Amino acid sequence: MANILIVEDDVAINMLVRKSLELVGHRCTPIFDGALVREVLANEQIDLILLDIMLPNLDGFQIMAQLEVDIPVIFLTARDRIDDKVRGLNLGAYDYLVKPFEMLELQARVEAVLRRTKKDEHHFVLGDVKVDFTSRKVWLKDALVELTHQEFNLVEVLVKNRNIALSREKLLELAWGYDYMGEARTVDVHIHPIRKKLGWEHVIKTVYKLGYRLEVPK
Amino acid sequence: MKIRTFFISYLLFLGILLAAISTISFYLTQHQMGNIREQNLVEYERIAGTLTREINAVHGRGQPLGSLLQSHIYFQQLQGVNLRIEPSSERMNREIVFESNELEVRSQISTEAGTFLLEIEFDVGEAIGELRQIQDVLLWLFILFSFLSALVLYVVLNWIFRPLEQVTKSAGKIAEGNYQERIHFKGRNELALMTESFNAMAGEIQSQFETLREEAVRKQQFIDNVAHELRTPLTSLYGFAEYMQKIQLSEDDKLAFTTIMMNEADYMKKITNSMLELAKLRNFEPKFEEIELSELFAQLQISLSGTAQNYGIELVILPTHEKMWGQPDLIQSLLTNVCINGIKANSKRVILEAVRGRISVRDDGCGIAPEHIEKVMEPFFQVDKVRNKARGGVGLGLAIVKEIANIHEMGIEITSEINVGTVITFDLTTF
Numbered sequence: 001m002a003n004i005l006i007v008e009d010d011v012a013i014n015m016l017v018r019k020s021l022e023l024v025g026h027r028c029t030p031i032f033d034g035a036l037v038r039e040v041l042a043n044e045q046i047d048l049i050l051l052d053i054m055l056p057n058l059d060g061f062q063i064m065a066q067l068e069v070d071i072p073v074i075f076l077t078a079r080d081r082i083d084d085k086v087r088g089l090n091l092g093a094y095d096y097l098v099k100p101f102e103m104l105e106l107q108a109r110v111e112a113v114l115r116r117t118k119k120d121e122h123h124f125v126l127g128d129v130k131v132d133f134t135s136r137k138v139w140l141k142d143a144l145v146e147l148t149h150q151e152f153n154l155v156e157v158l159v160k161n162r163n164i165a166l167s168r169e170k171l172l173e174l175a176w177g178y179d180y181m182g183e184a185r186t187v188d189v190h191i192h193p194i195r196k197k198l199g200w201e202h203v204i205k206t207v208y209k210l211g212y213r214l215e216v217p218k
Numbered sequence: 219m220k221i222r223t224f225f226i227s228y229l230l231f232l233g234i235l236l237a238a239i240s241t242i243s244f245y246l247t248q249h250q251m252g253n254i255r256e257q258n259l260v261e262y263e264r265i266a267g268t269l270t271r272e273i274n275a276v277h278g279r280g281q282p283l284g285s286l287l288q289s290h291i292y293f294q295q296l297q298g299v300n301l302r303i304e305p306s307s308e309r310m311n312r313e314i315v316f317e318s319n320e321l322e323v324r325s326q327i328s329t330e331a332g333t334f335l336l337e338i339e340f341d342v343g344e345a346i347g348e349l350r351q352i353q354d355v356l357l358w359l360f361i362l363f364s365f366l367s368a369l370v371l372y373v374v375l376n377w378i379f380r381p382l383e384q385v386t387k388s389a390g391k392i393a394e395g396n397y398q399e400r401i402h403f404k405g406r407n408e409l410a411l412m413t414e415s416f417n418a419m420a421g422e423i424q425s426q427f428e429t430l431r432e433e434a435v436r437k438q439q440f441i442d443n444v445a446h447e448l449r450t451p452l453t454s455l456y457g458f459a460e461y462m463q464k465i466q467l468s469e470d471d472k473l474a475f476t477t478i479m480m481n482e483a484d485y486m487k488k489i490t491n492s493m494l495e496l497a498k499l500r501n502f503e504p505k506f507e508e509i510e511l512s513e514l515f516a517q518l519q520i521s522l523s524g525t526a527q528n529y530g531i532e533l534v535i536l537p538t539h540e541k542m543w544g545q546p547d548l549i550q551s552l553l554t555n556v557c558i559n560g561i562k563a564n565s566k567r568v569i570l571e572a573v574r575g576r577i578s579v580r581d582d583g584c585g586i587a588p589e590h591i592e593k594v595m596e597p598f599f600q601v602d603k604v605r606n607k608a609r610g611g612v613g614l615g616l617a618i619v620k621e622i623a624n625i626h627e628m629g630i631e632i633t634s635e636i637n638v639g640t641v642i643t644f645d646l647t648t649f
Contacts, residue, residue: 012454012478016461023465054446056602078449081442100453103460165464207464215466 002047002114006030007037007063008076009055013099017050017076020103021110023163025216034058038066046071048113051093053077053084064091072113076101104170107161124159126216129198131159138198145197150175154190158204158214167211187211220379224371231367239360243353250349254321255314258340262323265294266336269303270329277331298341306335319343381409385416397424443598447489447612451482485612492614495551496597499621504545511540511572514550518570522557526568531561536571542646544626552622553577555615556642562611563640575646582639591632595620 004021008014009032018028029040034055040046051073053060064073074095075088085096094113097106123132130139136152138145147155153175157166166174168184176182191212195201205213269290276286287303294301312325324337381403391399400420403413458475461467467475515535526533542549553570556579560568563583570579586594586601593599597617623630626647634640 010450010454012482013450013457015478016454016457019461020457078446078453099449100456103457103464163465210463213464213466 001025001027002110003027003029003045004110005037005040005044005046005049007034007049007055007060008032008052010052017106020106024107024161026110032056034060034063037063041069041071047117048110049073050076050110053079053088061087061091064088064093067092072117074109074113076106103164104161104166107164111160126203129200131155140198147194147197151190151194151197154187155194155198158212162214162216165207165210165213169211171211219382220375223379224375227375228368228371231371232364235360235363235367239356243356246352246356247349250345250352254342254345258321258323258342259314261340262325262338265299265301265338266325266327269334269336270327273329273331273334277329283331294338300339302337303334305332307333308335310335319346378409381413385413388416388420392420392423397427440597444489444493447598448486451486451489455479455482455486489612489614492612492618496614496618496621499548499618499625502625504548504625506543506545509542509544509546509549511538511542511577514546514553515570515572517550518553518557522554522561525558526561529561531565532567533557533561534567534569536569538572540572540575540577540646542648544647548622548625552619552644553579555619559615559642560640565639572646575648576643577646578641578643580639580641585636585638585640586632586634587636588634591634594632595630 004026006014006017006021006028008017008030011032014030014032018030021028029044029046031037031040035057037049037058049071051060051063053075054077055063058066060075060077067073072094073092074097075093076097076099077084077088078099080098088096094116095109097109122134123130125131128141132138133156138147138152138155154171157171157174161174168187171187172180172182172184176186191204195204200214203215205215207213272286272290273283276283291301291303306326308326310324310326312323315322315324319342321340321342322337323340324335327334327336381401384401384403388399388401397420400417401413403410458479462472462475515538519533519535522533557568557570560579560581560583563581563585565581565583568579568581571577590599590601594601595616598613599616600611600613620630623644628647629645631643632640633643
């Protein structure tokens with residue numbers, strides 16, 4: 001779990017980003033004015049900043065240049081020109097994401113940055129189930145559960161994108177890789193044993209006509 | 219051009235030179251030949267005179283003529299002259315014949331011993347040789363002057379054509395994009411005038427090009443802004459739709475999200491409408507007529523009172539007798555935009571009035587910072603974007619106002635003070 005500061009002047013997008021990140025368990029501090037960044041950083045422990053460029057009072061590049069503490073920054077902006085991207089990355093940003101973006105891409109990039117800065121979760125607990133991402137082991141009521149390599153991949157993808165419905169195609173892409181030529185049915189075949197082994201019959205929900213979602217109470 | 223000029227001038231010059239030298243040569247020859255003829259005729263007369271006298275003397279003494287004539291022929295041959303004399307009774311005139319290097323004179327002489335035919339051949343080779351020499355000198359002079367004149371002509375033409383070459387070079391540079399290129403040429407002749415007008419042309423091209431470039435930058439900026447302004451609502455539209463598809467939502471969330479999506483769609487609709495309006499105004503041929511501002515103000519009172527009430531603002535429209543020249547619906551749009559701006563500026567009261575050839579809209583709202591006053595008329599410039607969007611503004615209102623004012627050639631003046639208020643004034647177009 002990470003504390004993420006969202007600096008975005010558009011109310012709707014700010015809300016969208018906050019909602020999306022809260023789904024997977026992050027805590028978010030939304031602000032709408034670039035001039036407030038310094039104040040928030042002084043009062044709160046922040047792990048990652050999502051920064052828009054066109055902001056009132058103080059723009060994203062200026063904020064980035066004035067940043068004193070070493071906190072990873074991802075630019076989240078409508079400016080898609082190469083020189084803006086280069087400038088942002090040269091200022092020390094970890095990533096640069098152009099609007100409009102997809103929720104899954106935002107999640108993946110945030111997670112990638114958190115993994116690099118070691119703020120990422122190493123394990124995940126839900127009820128009696130404990131998943132350790134470092135050792136790739138899963139326990140049910142303190143008893144080790146035997147999962148195949150592919151089954152663990154699938155569990156990892158579902159946990160990291162929890163509360164988000166993932167289509168079967170998306171799951172194939174994320175858990176098997178782009179080059180895997182499997183069918184959508186392959187996913188169903190793997191979901192079934194996971195549900196059984198972990199007692200997750202009601203945790204991994206089938207989403208009508210779409211795919212699966214790992215539901216975690218907020 | 220230069221080569222052609224060179225050849226034409228050169229041929230002309232050669233022609234004149236040739237004519238002059240030929241004339242000189244011709245007259246010299248004539249003169250020389252005349253001299254030779256004269257000299258030899260005098261010599262002939264002298265010999266003829268001597269012979270006549272001697273023949274008369276010999277004849278008077280009754281001696282035969284044979285030995286005398288023989289000795290004369292012999293004596294003359296020693297001096298390079300062929301002489302032939304024989305008795306002749308035929309009457310004949312004097313004959314003079316040129317034969318290559320010899321001049322032959324034939325004539326009758328009458329003596330007491332009868333008439334004789336005297337024929338003398340003079341050798342004139344030496345005189346003719348001199349003449350040839352003079353002709354040779356003239357020929358060499360001709361050749362020498364031809365070469366010399368070619369050289370001089372080439373140098374002179376180069377000097378004359380230098381500005382032309384500079385013009386060519388500079389025109390090439392300008393064509394390559396060096397618009398600051400100019401020609402430096404001193405003088406007062408036609409070429410100086412030409413370089414002057416060339417420089418003027420280059421200056422004009424440069425300034426036109428810069429205007430175009432500025433225009434292009436402005437257009438690019440406008441397009442960038444449009445892209446940004448449309449991409450932002452699109453991002454949230456797509457994002458919320460995706461969210462609703464993939465996440466289990468509470469009824470509250472559902473309502474909140476669909477409201478946001480509808481607002482965003484509405485915002486995009488407004489932007490496209492405003493942009494269409496702006497685009498229409500830019501290629502617009504207005505139909506002007508006389509406008510009674512009192513009528514227009516009455517309509518504004520009706521159309522704006524609702525908005526003013528919503529914001530809890532007092533809209534004061536003062537009575538007027540002013541008239542102006544313009545297209546009524548455009549002027550109404552202009553005043554509506556400016557009044558709504560005033561209403562949204564956190565004012566308590568907005569006053570619209572028209573006096574002494576000017577319309578002014580005065581509010582007591584938040585005001586515009588001095589550094590922003592120049593920019594407020596630019597498309598998509600918003601001092602407080604969040605608040606403006608919340609109030610349904612897209613940032614094109616004043617750009618439309620400016621466009622309409624330009625069409626009517628109305629001067630715009632903005633004075634403002636932070637937290638005191640803003641006054642926007644327009645000069646009325648009259649007839």
